[in-house]
Amino acid sequence: MTEFDSASMHSPKAPLWSRLPVVHQLRQSVGLQRGMLVAGLVITGIFILTAIFAPLLAPYGYSQLRGDDGPFGAQQEPGGDHLFGTTAGGYDVLSRVIWGSQTAIIVMVIAVVLSIFAGVALGLVSGYFGGWLDRVLVVICDAVYAFPSLLLAIVMGIVLSGGQSSLFYGILAAAISITVVFIPQYFRVIRAETVRIKAEAYVESARVLGASNGRIMFRHVLRNATRTLPLIFTLNASEALLTLAGLGFIGFGIEPSSAAEWGYDLNKAISDVTSGIWWTSLFPGLAIVLVVLGVTLVGESLNDLADPRLRSRRAPGKTSAAPVAPAPVREPAGRIEPSGIYGSISAPRVRPDGLESTS
């Protein structure tokens, strides 16, 4: 949030829970934006719960081919014992969809956490010290950023998996492939913020007081540079899932015996579609759409709320109990922060421009 909002919306003693990232935005939002945020949170919540309770929810195992009364049979229509039918390989579609949420969430978390650490560290060092290291890193990251991320993930997938497709290697390979794609995004954002913050008076004062570079970087700069991270985090989480599904779809999937993965199932469903079998592709596909939709709705709403130009405001008559900010100036003239996630006219390449998926 900008200093502007936190100053006007809340007294310094606002209760802790309302200052938590998402809760704060939820209270701040109105109308459509609140609806989108709530919908996103609900879908994301369901997704997380499904992943946690997959063993209880799924009627069968993800690699189970036969029940108590013999094999499931291939390409069974939905209904009866198999609510979503079975695949050409004889798996239960519903079970694989539910188990797939586990794979998805593990890969999303690993990918995003790894890329945040690597990207933030590189961006901080690069922006703070500047010089030739900075230039080299910027050129490299720009090159990687410009590259089709799916292709990069494919190359990484070849390198990392080297033919192995056990659960551990498969998931890790997918996660690291996605990480490499995201590092430049965090790098850019943190670097841009660091360059800006470095010039602030309080950094100068800290230096005059004799604080070490490390202390200034982590205590003064990093703390102030990370406020846009939750936005990129949510946007990237959805992108991570799309990349995972894309990788699975073109054959870097995790084998069905080691985990359930929606992209892999969709790949196996290509030939089914031609013969009119819809259930093997529809359900895993819908699962991807729903999860990406949920996470994106959250990210999108947070992004809009963080950008005064895009934030909807309460109509003057309908003030709620909370003190409402005096309608902010339309164009925040002194605001140095270049823009929301979309980039702006003045600084088109500083931020990752909007949602770029790999699929």
Add this chain to the structure above:
Amino acid sequence: MSTVAVKPPVPARASKKKTGQGGGIGRYLLVRFLLIFPTIFILVSMVFWLMRTTGDPITAALGGRLGPDQLAERVHAAGYDRPILVQYFEYLGQVLTGNFGTTISTNRPVTEVLLTYGSATAELVFYALIVAFIVGIPLGLVAAYWRDKAPDAVLRVLAILWYATPVFFAGLLLKLVFSVWLKVLPVAGRATTGSELQMQLLPNKTGIYLIDALQIGDPAVVQDVLLHAVLPALALGLLTAGVFLRLVRTNVIGTLGTDYVDAARSRGVHEFRLVSKHAYRPALIPIITVIGLQIALLLGGAVLTETVFEWKGLGFQLIEFIKARDFVAVQGIVALLAVIVALSNFIVDIIAALIDPRVRY
């Protein structure tokens, strides 16, 4: 093209890029042009080193099928047992002269593969861009004009839905509905076998089927080619249209709030003209810039779309090579795509600079 100051001067900019005070467009273009080379160099090197960590391409491709002696012989013949640095510099030299090696699985020069299948991918990406423009930009204007009203709400949810739908899932759904259930469009491929045969016989075929079909001059062939392109273009184009919509909306909302739009409105300029000219034109620059980034997204999406529709382009071929573990070919295709992306970013930067003098820092 007059771009009135859209925003107050942005101080952040000046501190970020301090390359020269102004400088002419010539200087800017030169700097941008020179920047292409490190980009291509980094990407090509990265791909080379990453791919080589998996071992030499011959062992990777033929590992299980040949005995150790035969394998060593093949590796030696191809020069993969020399020091890796020597191979690296040789590879760089080859890339400079446009030689990307010979595929292991089909024993064809990679350059030839690229030329044969590249045209198919280019055709697909071109159609997809048309769909994205036709759908994305007008809808973005609508959403921006009726900001926070019903049309905006519907369109924004739609755009997020588009984004959330993986291009291959969209492709499968389109195929299911239009090809399998309604039977109005072909299931897969770029043309029927008959048309493809006719096009093969053309003396100066381009590989771009629409042009080839027009050369034949048979309306049936043209129709055939176009019908085959509808679904892949829709699948890939709608994905991009969602991005365009959001982008146009955000930027036009920004320009619609400016003083000169208010001024134009008070002079009685029609609302339609207000949106489509006054607010839209200045919003074009960020849109054009992002289109450059979309090329990368489109190429990635093309790989998936081609797989769904068996559209025999670079992406389809890439997957085939990956399956065959033919890493020379993979490396070549990836390197070529890197070059294309770098070049298209350069072109986009030039266009942006020509439109808006403020871009030339």
